[in-house]
Amino acid sequence: xxxxxxxxxxxxxxxxxxxxxxxxxxxxxxxxxxxxxxxxxxxxxxxxxxxxxxxxxxxxxxxxxxxxxxxxxxxxxxxxxxxxxxxxxxxxxxxxxxxxxxxxxxxxxxxxxxxxxxxxxxxxxxxxxxxxxxxxxxxxxxxxxxxxxxxxxxxxxxxxxxxxxxxxxxxxxxxxxxxxxxxxxxxxxxx
Amino acid sequence: xxxxxxxxxxxxxxxxxxxxxxxxxxxxxxxxxxxxxxxxxxxxxxxxxxxxxxxxxxxxxxxxxxxxxxxxxxxxxxxxxxxxxxxxxxxxxxxxxxxxxxxxxxxxxxxxxxxxxxxxxxxxxxxxxxxxxxxxxxxxxxxxxxxxxxxxxxxxxxxxxxxxxxxxxxxxxxxxxxxxxxxxxxxxxxx
DNA sequence: GTAGGGTAATCTACCAATTGGTAGTTGAGG
DNA sequence: CCTCAACTACCAATTGGTAGATTACCCTAC
Numbered sequence: 001x002x003x004x005x006x007x008x009x010x011x012x013x014x015x016x017x018x019x020x021x022x023x024x025x026x027x028x029x030x031x032x033x034x035x036x037x038x039x040x041x042x043x044x045x046x047x048x049x050x051x052x053x054x055x056x057x058x059x060x061x062x063x064x065x066x067x068x069x070x071x072x073x074x075x076x077x078x079x080x081x082x083x084x085x086x087x088x089x090x091x092x093x094x095x096x097x098x099x100x101x102x103x104x105x106x107x108x109x110x111x112x113x114x115x116x117x118x119x120x121x122x123x124x125x126x127x128x129x130x131x132x133x134x135x136x137x138x139x140x141x142x143x144x145x146x147x148x149x150x151x152x153x154x155x156x157x158x159x160x161x162x163x164x165x166x167x168x169x170x171x172x173x174x175x176x177x178x179x180x181x182x183x184x185x186x187x188x189x190x191x
Numbered sequence: 192x193x194x195x196x197x198x199x200x201x202x203x204x205x206x207x208x209x210x211x212x213x214x215x216x217x218x219x220x221x222x223x224x225x226x227x228x229x230x231x232x233x234x235x236x237x238x239x240x241x242x243x244x245x246x247x248x249x250x251x252x253x254x255x256x257x258x259x260x261x262x263x264x265x266x267x268x269x270x271x272x273x274x275x276x277x278x279x280x281x282x283x284x285x286x287x288x289x290x291x292x293x294x295x296x297x298x299x300x301x302x303x304x305x306x307x308x309x310x311x312x313x314x315x316x317x318x319x320x321x322x323x324x325x326x327x328x329x330x331x332x333x334x335x336x337x338x339x340x341x342x343x344x345x346x347x348x349x350x351x352x353x354x355x356x357x358x359x360x361x362x363x364x365x366x367x368x369x370x371x372x373x374x375x376x377x378x379x380x381x382x
Numbered sequence: 383g384t385a386g387g388g389t390a391a392t393c394t395a396c397c398a399a400t401t402g403g404t405a406g407t408t409g410a411g412g
Numbered sequence: 413c414c415t416c417a418a419c420t421a422c423c424a425a426t427t428g429g430t431a432g433a434t435t436a437c438c439c440t441a442c
Contacts, residue, residue, distance in 0.1 A: 007391080025216045026303040028427065041430080042392050050428065100299060108291060108299035110361045112217040122362045148378055153371040156359065157352060160372065164355030168347065170301045171313045180344040181351065187339055188379050198417080219401065232403080233418050241402065 008046045010036060012060060015053055020099040024054055024109050024117075051114035058120035061102040065124055069131045079139030080191065086132065087182050090162035094169040094178040103128075104163045129155050136189075146190030158185055199237045201227060203251060206244055211290040215245055215300050215308075242305035249311035252293040256315055260322045270330030271382065277323065278373050281353035285360040285369040294319075295354045320346050327380075337381030349376055 014035050018027035029050065033040040047053035072085045093099050106113060106121040113121075132155040139145035147154055161181065169175040205226050209218035220241065224231040238244040263276045284290050297304060297312045304312075323346040330336035338345055352372065360366040 022303050023214070023216065023300055025214065026300065029429090030426080038391095039393060040428090041394080041396095044429065045391060048429090098302065104358060105299055107358045107362050108296055109214055109217065111289065112213050125359060125362050149371060149375045153368055153375060156356070156368040157372045157375050160355030160359055161348060161352045162355065163358055164351030164353065165347070167295060167298045167354055167358070168316060168351055171298050171316050177344055177347040180340060181348045184340045184344060184348050184379075188375075220403090221400080229417095230419060232420080232422095235403065236417060239403090 007036075007038075011043060011046055011053070012056055015057055016060070016102060019057055019102055019105060020093075023100075023105050024057075025112055051117065054114055054117040055120060057102065058106060058117045058124070061106075062120055062124040062127060065103075065127050069128070079135055079142070079144045080186075082135050082139075083186070083189070086128075086135070087162065087185075090166060091178050091182060094162075094166045094175045097169045097172065097175050099166075100170070101163060101166055104166060107163075125159070129159060132158060139189075147188060154189075161185060198227075198229075202234060202237055202244070203247055207248055207251070207293060210248055210293055210296060211284075214291075214296050215248075216303055242308065245305055245308040246311060248293065249297060249308045249315070252297075253311055253315040253318060256294075256318050260318070270326055270333070270335045271377075273326050273330075274377070274380070277319075277326070278353065278376075281357060282369055282373060285353075285357045285366045288360045288363065288366050290357075291361070292354060292357055295357060298354075316350070320350060323349060330380075338379060345380075352376060 011032060014032050015027070018031055029040045029043050033043055036043075043053075047056060068089070069086075072082055075081075075085070077085065090101065093101055100108075103121060103124045106117070107125070110118060129152070133152045136145060136147075136151040136154055140147065140151065149157070165175075165178055165181055169178065202223060205223050206218070209222055212218075220231045220234050224234055227234075234244075238247060259280070260277075263273055266272075266276070268276065281292065284292055291299075294312060294315045297308070298316070301309060320343070324343045327336060327338075327342040327345055331338065331342065340348070356366075356369055356372055360369065
C-alpha cells in the first residue's frame with residue numbers, strides 16, 4: 001500500500017510536469033514510463049486509462065488550489081497580503097517561460113479532454129474565482145481596496161491576466177514584464 | 192494554379208478551425224481530409240509535412256494580424272476607437288466559449304511545435320504588442336489616454352488579459368464577463 | 383519455524399487503431 | 413504530351429490498452 005501510493009504519487013508528479021510542459025495530448029504513457037524507469041504496461045495498474053490519469057491530474061490541481069487558498073485564509077492577512085500570496089504561484093510559473101498552469105493548459109485543450117477531466121478542472125477555476133471574488137469584496141468593504149468594477153468581474157480580469165501572462169511568457173525570452181503587470185493589477189485595486 | 196491555391200486555401204481554413212478548436216497536436220491530416228472530402232495522402236501534395244502546414248498556419252495568423260492592424264491605422268481613428276477595433280476579435284473569440292485564438296493555442300503548445308512554427312508565431316505576439324504599445328504611447332502623449340505604467344507593460348497586460356479571458360471562457364457556460372472586462376481595461380486607461 | 387496461500391506490483395508479449403509520410407498510378411486540361 | 417492534382421496502396425512508428433506470467437512479501441496454519 002505504501003509503495004502503491006508512492007508509485008501512484010510519482011506517476012502523478014511526472015504526469016503533471018509533462019502536462020505543464022507539453023499538454024495532455026502531447027505526452028504518452030511511454031514518456032512517463034521512461035522517466036519513472038518502469039514498463040508502460042505497469043502504469044495501467046495504477047491508472048487504468050489515460051482518462052483516469054487525466055482526472056487525477058485535474059483533481060489534484062483543484063484540491064491543491066483549494067488547500068493553498070485555505071492556507072492563505074488561515075494566515076489572517078490583510079487583503080493586500082492575501083493578494084500577494086495569490087499572485088505568487090502564477091508569477092513563478094510565468095518566470096519559467098516554459099511551464100503552463102495546469103488549469104490553463106487544460107482549458108486550452110478543453111474540447112479534447114475526457115468529460116470527467118473537463119468537469120473537475122472547471123471547478124479549479126470556480127475555486128480560485130470564488131476565493132478571489134470574496135477577497136476583493138471584503139477588501140473593498142473594509143476600505144482597504146478601491147476599485148470600480150464588480151468584484152466578480154475584477155476577479156475574472158485578474159485571473160485572465162495572470163493566465164494570459166503565463167501563456168505569453170512562453171513566447172518571449174524573458175518574463176520581465178510579469179512583476180510590473182502584477183504591480184499594475186495592484187494599482188487598479190487602489191494600491 | 193487557381194485550383195491549387197483554392198485547395199491550399201481550403202486546407203488552411205479547415206486546419207485553422209481545427210487548430211482553434213482542438214490545438215495543433217489534437218488534429219490529424221485525416222481530420223482535414225475527411226472534412227475536405229479528399230484522401231489524406233493528397234494533402235501532402237499541398238503541404239509536404241504537418242510542420243509545413245503548421246508554419247503556414249502561423250504565417251497566416253501573423254500576416255492577418257499585421258493586415259488587420261494596418262487596416263485600423265488607415266482608418267485614422269482616435270486611440271479609443273483604435274482600441275475598440277483591436278479588442279473586437281478577442282471579444283468575439285471569447286464569446287464562442289469554444290475557439291482559442293490561434294496565437295494563444297500555439298503559445299500553450301509551444302514546446303511541442305516545430306521550430307519554424309514557433310518562430311513565426313512569436314512574431315505574431317511581437318506584432319500585436321508593438322502595435323498596441325505604439326497606440327498607447329501616442330494616446331497618452333496626446334492626452335487622450337491616461338495611465339501610470341509603461342506603455343509596453345500596459346500592452347502586455349492588455350494582451351494577457353484578452354488571451355486569458357478567451358482561455359477562461361472555454362471553462363464557463365457563458366462569456367458574459369468579457370464585455371465588463373474590456374470595460375475595466377478601458378477604465379484603467381483613463382476611460 | 384516453515385510451508386502454503388493471497389495479494390500487490392511489476393513484467394513480457396501482445397493487439398488494433400491511428401499517426402505522419404512515401405511511392406507510384408491515374409485522369410483531366412491546356 | 414505534360415503537368416497538376418488527385419488517387420490507391422502501402423509503410424514504420426507510436427498510441428492507449430489487454431492478457432497472463434512472475435516476483436516479492438505478508439499472514440496464517442500446521
